[in-house]
Amino acid sequence: MSDMIMTAGLCKQYGKTLRVKDVDLAVPEGSVYGFLGPNGAGKSTTMKMILGLVRPTGGSITVCGQKLCSRNRLSILKQVGSLIESPSYYGHLTGMENLRIVSTLKGVPQKEIARVLRLVRLDRQGGKKVSQYSLGMKQRLGLACALLGHPKLLILDEPTNGLDPAGIQEMRELIRSLPKQYGMTVMVSSHMLSEIDQMATSVGVIRKGELVFQGGMAALHEKSSHHIAVRTFDNEAAFHVLTEQGVACEIQQNVLLLPALRDERLAGCLKSLFEKGIDIVRVEDRRKSLEDIFLELTGTAVSL
Amino acid sequence: MRQALAVEFRKIRRRKVWLIVAALIFVQLLWSLWAFRNMDARKLAQGWMHCLYQFPLLNSIMMPVIAAVVASRLCDIEHKGRAFKLLETIMLAGRLFHAKFLCGACYMLAAAFLQVEVMVVFGTVKGFQGSPPWDKLLCYLLFTTVVNLAILLFQQTLSLLFQNQMVSLTAGLIGTLAGLYLMFFPRTVERLLLWGYYGVLMLVGMDWDRETRITNYYYMPVNWAGFIVLLVMSCILYVAGRALFVRKEM
Known part of the structure; x- marks a missing residue:
């Protein structure tokens, strides 16, 4: 099985502080890769570097088999859906209008909108202004935006933030089903071990910017001697x-x-x-x- | 780019950005009704010149505010919805900057067009002597638009770079006051600030006789040198603003 994301010696320095240190990620294709670490460990910074939102200080990133650089970034990211930190939305527009904007920019047919709304169970609230959505609904709208266009890879940064227990369960089930149903690879970050334990097949643990463990969930369980x-x-x-x-x-x-x-x-x-x-x-x-x-x-x- | 521009207009649906432009035109119309209320034959003879003198003065106060508000309304939606993180994974940051500028430019262009229309309609209704001076009005339209766009570029860059829109709005207000203040200085000093160019590119001058208390307006030669300086400044602003936005990490 090839790796959908590979990083080699990935570093990010802010001022004199090295926030991400020599991270070598390997996200296997078709897996749900849990990116685990305490708050401020460097999870979001690493994910932002993979998406090209933050420039790495050092190292290289390979996504979908292609080395990421400023020239090919957007063409590679056409195969990637993302939800970083908190959902992006226009509060004065309806959920449907938000998705229309994203689908136009992604070059995805408009009929896709109904499908992703159904997938995240927002089909009944599609005509409502997003400013009237609950945080959980906004999070699901963010996921719908990420799912537009059948991406091969999904990068989700703490997607269960703000969701109630039922919403967390629903989101977890959805993420778990994506590799099987659509052949997607999902990289999902969390600071909650129980969450990653329940949905990931592979895991990477980051601490103070350093990757301290990487492997299958089974390997992590084996450590529980x-x-x-x-x-x-x-x-x-x-x-x-x-x-x-x-x-x-x-x-x-x-x-x-x-x-x-x-x-x-x-x-x-x-x-x-x-x-x-x-x-x-x-x-x-x-x-x-x-x-x-x-x-x-x-x-x-x-x-x- | 047409698609990106269309998306920008879709984004500002229900934001009523046009209201700002409409309010400006309405205020200027009220101002004109007041300024031109008692007109004798001499005043009617200089009516067009009077208009071309009054409107740039009004513009130097109002247009920068309009540009600041338009830019802020266009960029604020992205900050509020934390949309840059998503947009920059599906489109180039430079393209986004350009699309936003074109969208804002449409409003600023509409404002200048409407102003000229108000002048022509007002002058015709009031019975200003002679037909409208189309060449001067065209120059006025061109100059006003270019100054508007240069200020819009400045405001847009600030609005995109700073999440707190008070930064750009305050900078806009300070610029407006400085531009107005610079009108009391010689042209060379006036040229130093973007906001001073409504005055620098004025097509009509004024003589006020202290003894007779009579005001005479006269056409001045077109200040092409000032216009070229403004164009260069606009290009620099575009390149610098775009580069700053593209370099910004989300």
């Missing part, structure tokens, strides 16, 4: 007993951490500790959650 914590009255002695039995364990915060052993093997280990006269006071199953991994990767508290 399973351990068994054993607490005894003499951890040092227990450590030696278990090491002699070939169990790779370690002492962390007054607890012996054992790998995820099979029940029979674990029972054998505990029995040998009893036989050596080491009293066991606690045995716990420990699993590192995705939140813990996010915390480890980003060094910040996770938003749930």
Whole structure:
């Protein structure tokens, strides 16, 4: 599978601050790529650079197999739909009129408007002025604008901002369905791990402008390693007993951490500790959650 | 470009930008009715010149304000709806700048045209001596339009660059007052500011006799040098304004 977006050493400097540092993104074709990071990590800046709205200080960007430069930017972006930070709209015009403006500029047939309005479930409010829309409706109108013209790639920056729980669920379902139904690739940013976990197939985690993890969601889940914590009255002695039995364990915060052993093997280990006269006071199953991994990767508290 | 221009007109639907132009023409008509209320034979003989003297003076106060408001109305919709982020992914920033300028220019051109029409109709109804001086009126139309467009360019650039429209409107008002003030200075000083060009390119001069308290108007030679300077200034404004907007990161 080829990559729809590839960046190499992408950097952006504002004044003396490097906001995006050597980011090497690889967004696989047909995937929902979750771009995860805390607020101010550089997600929007990176996405804006991919769209050519912000000039990179260094590095290169390849979109749909073509290297992005000022000359070919618009021809490449014809295959891309975007919604950055907040929806763009003209409040004094109706939803339909807004879409007509975008479709004319994109060179898309007007009949497309009804389709995208249906897709984002705004078909009944198309004749209403956008200034009277709720934030969620404006967000859906923004998505409708992005969907005009069957783009191959969608770049959505925090598309669930301002939506109520039902709206978030609806948006998530829609984003998840796009690769299957229309063969689109979606790059979606969020600072909410749970959201990305529920809709992305690949993920990139950015922290203070640096990409600290990139891979499939499965790879991220694999990091959520399973351990068994054993607490005894003499951890040092227990450590030696278990090491002699070939169990790779370690002492962390007054607890012996054992790998995820099979029940029979674990029972054998505990029995040998009893036989050596080491009293066991606690045995716990420990699993590192995705939140813990996010915390480890980003060094910040996770938003749930 | 026709498509981009058509889109600009679609964007300002229900914004009633034409109202500003209509209000200007209405105020100028009221002014003319007041200024030309008691006309004797001598005044009627100089009626056309009087018009060509009064209107540029009025323009130096009103047109910059109109240009500032028109530019602001056209650009404010993009800031309010955060539309630049979307537009710049589907069209070139330079094209957007050009389309906005052409759209604003249509309104400024309409304002100048209507003014000339008001002058002709008013002069004919009032019975100004002789037929309308078409050559002078044409020059007036050309000069007024070019000064209007130069000021519109300046205002549009500010309106596009600054989200807060008070910046461009304040700059416009300061320019207007400075232009008016410069009319009391020699022509060379008047040429320094865009807003002074309504005065620089005036086609009619005035002599006021302190003793007899009689005003005489006379045609002056067309100031082509001033016009060329203005054209050069307009080109610089266009290139600089467009470049600043294109370079701006969203």
